[in-house]
Amino acid sequence: xxxxxxxxxxxxxxxxxxxxxxxxxxxEQRYGLKALISLCTLIALVGVAYALLHEAAVGGxxxxxxxxxxxxxxxxxxxxxxxxxxxxxxxxxALTATLAAGxxxxxxxxxxxxxxxxxxxxxxxxxxxxxxxxxxxxxxxFVFFEVMLAASYGLLLHGSxxxxxxxxxxxxxxxxxxxxxxxxxxxxxxGVTGALNMxxxxxxxxxxxxxxxxxxxIGCAILGVAFLVxxxxxxxxxxxxxxxxxxxxxxxxxxxxxxxxGVYVILRLATLLFGADAGASAGFGNTWLLAAGAATVxxxxxxxxxxxxxxxxxxxxxxxxxxxxxxxxxxxLAAGTLFLIAEILARGEDVAASPEDAVFDDEYDDPFAADxxxxxxxxxxxxxxxxxxxxxxxxxxxxSLPPLAGFAGKLSIFxxxxxxxxxxxxxxxxxxxxxxxxxxxxxxxxxxFGVAGFWRxxxxxxxxxxxxxxxxxxxxxxxxxxxxxxxxxxxxxEKTGExxxxxxxYVSAVLGDAE
Amino acid sequence: xxLVLALGIGxxxxxxxxxxxxxxxxxxxxxxxxxxxxxxxFIFAMGRLRAGAPPVLKGEGPVDPAAYADxxxxxxxxxxxxxSFALTALFLVVLLTSRGITGSDHIDGREPGE
Numbered sequence: 001x002x003x004x005x006x007x008x009x010x011x012x013x014x015x016x017x018x019x020x021x022x023x024x025x026x027x028e029q030r031y032g033l034k035a036l037i038s039l040c041t042l043i044a045l046v047g048v049a050y051a052l053l054h055e056a057a058v059g060g061x062x063x064x065x066x067x068x069x070x071x072x073x074x075x076x077x078x079x080x081x082x083x084x085x086x087x088x089x090x091x092x093x094a095l096t097a098t099l100a101a102g103x104x105x106x107x108x109x110x111x112x113x114x115x116x117x118x119x120x121x122x123x124x125x126x127x128x129x130x131x132x133x134x135x136x137x138x139x140x141x142f143v144f145f146e147v148m149l150a151a152s153y154g155l156l157l158h159g160s161x162x163x164x165x166x167x168x169x170x171x172x173x174x175x176x177x178x179x180x181x182x183x184x185x186x187x188x189x190x191g192v193t194g195a196l197n198m199x200x201x202x203x204x205x206x207x208x209x210x211x212x213x214x215x216x217x218i219g220c221a222i223l224g225v226a227f228l229v230x231x232x233x234x235x236x237x238x239x240x241x242x243x244x245x246x247x248x249x250x251x252x253x254x255x256x257x258x259x260x261x262g263v264y265v266i267l268r269l270a271t272l273l274f275g276a277d278a279g280a281s282a283g284f285g286n287t288w289l290l291a292a293g294a295a296t297v298x299x300x301x302x303x304x305x306x307x308x309x310x311x312x313x314x315x316x317x318x319x320x321x322x323x324x325x326x327x328x329x330x331x332x333l334a335a336g337t338l339f340l341i342a343e344i345l346a347r348g349e350d351v352a353a354s355p356e357d358a359v360f361d362d363e364y365d366d367p368f369a370a371d372x373x374x375x376x377x378x379x380x381x382x383x384x385x386x387x388x389x390x391x392x393x394x395x396x397x398x399x400s401l402p403p404l405a406g407f408a409g410k411l412s413i414f415x416x417x418x419x420x421x422x423x424x425x426x427x428x429x430x431x432x433x434x435x436x437x438x439x440x441x442x443x444x445x446x447x448x449f450g451v452a453g454f455w456r457x458x459x460x461x462x463x464x465x466x467x468x469x470x471x472x473x474x475x476x477x478x479x480x481x482x483x484x485x486x487x488x489x490x491x492x493x494e495k496t497g498e499x500x501x502x503x504x505x506y507v508s509a510v511l512g513d514a515e
Numbered sequence: 516x517x518l519v520l521a522l523g524i525g526x527x528x529x530x531x532x533x534x535x536x537x538x539x540x541x542x543x544x545x546x547x548x549x550x551x552x553x554x555x556x557f558i559f560a561m562g563r564l565r566a567g568a569p570p571v572l573k574g575e576g577p578v579d580p581a582a583y584a585d586x587x588x589x590x591x592x593x594x595x596x597x598x599s600f601a602l603t604a605l606f607l608v609v610l611l612t613s614r615g616i617t618g619s620d621h622i623d624g625r626e627p628g629e
Binding site for chain 2: 139142143146149150153154157162165166168169170172173176177179180183184186187188190191196
């Protein structure tokens, strides 16, 4: 623990926390300094996240999978809190940092002045997400979830206005209730297994006595309900489109990652606790997750077609992408499970790009009506062409048409679903059908928005300011980069799937049985 | 004692759920608080009910874990109380803002039928 590199893994949690805390000491009017601090923080986070991602991708000395373990306070697992950076969590870290940097850059045009404490809340949100994906402790996960949600309450209300406050009221109430479910689930699991460390629980699942097993399943199911609410799975996700559409554009962009965190946790716990080693519990809940995932995709696709505004449609697109990953989480196919990760990768960035494209169609202009806010940056020429191009690329990823990353992700899901041995199950076919139809619905919806948004006769050329240009351009470039490196991305996703399918490696990495 | 605790959790939960589904923001926040209390008691109960057993080890010498109550749920409950207290305060702010902006304490921000 003397090597500074060993401490790299806590940086994504500690750095935004320190930066956010120091910003609270600054006067509210010092926007420039705050913008600089938060930008530097996020650039550093992107660097750290990609360093960790690279390490996870390269693997151990023998080319095998590694999980970097960090015991907080040097308390060994399972007694202390453990941070774990494996393939899945570093992927989430990199995605979060990229999206957050894009959203922040975008906000410099004007949104960061629309209300107080924007930068501090934004960094705390990033800290909560990073902590939630890194932690290997169930109760610590709760704490990071609450940090993330508390910051998101503040950010949702950012910019004020009646519509935001109304949406915020529902959002806070829903999430507080879901958090109570979270607590009930965690305590039931603790009551049965006597453990909170995820790896420790996983190693005890097979040995749970039969008369307690039902109780353990109930606890996991309640926990699952809490995460499904956050992941906005049907029928628990009716709160999402309204809340996300009411949020300001940069906030909505970074919110796209919040529901992914719910999906991430389900993926992690389902593979860890109900994997092949789980004895009588193996595969628990898979059918339900599969059904919920498919239903979410259907509902999200229908919502996209029905949505009258692009922000609304992007909200439903978040639901579709959650559902896709969920459906995969449920599939027990080892190779299949994490092809979806490729999908998160592609979808997360693209969904973020879509609400940003919607700025020209923004009805929440109230904080700027008084014109006392100086907008930053030069207005760039050829903005319609730029926005239109970005929109087309983002739409292509969302509907998974070739040649972009969304297509590669979806294709690999199909290959995984259809290449099983022997007869294909009706569930596989249903999933293939649902995914195809949802892409088609998304295509119709986004085409309509493209036509209505860019080809109106009375259209006024939208103003794109340089920070907005950088943000949208950067995120679209990331999508293109993912498409260019689709082979590497898919290999990574495939390896992640295998890694998740063998929870024993994770358990021994955390508990140190391997040595 | 188990019966009393179970009844307490049950009554708190029932009242909390009922209030949570009511149309006024004040009822919702009270409902959330009651549910929070019920959950805190529930977490506590998951460490098993023990009367007269301290959760913290005392003194020197060999320790018999059977003589002590489980300290983990007590620590969890403490964290949960603090977090739910903070978030209830935050919810209260949103509630008052909503009341101020919309002029109504209905959760939809407008009186039914308007």
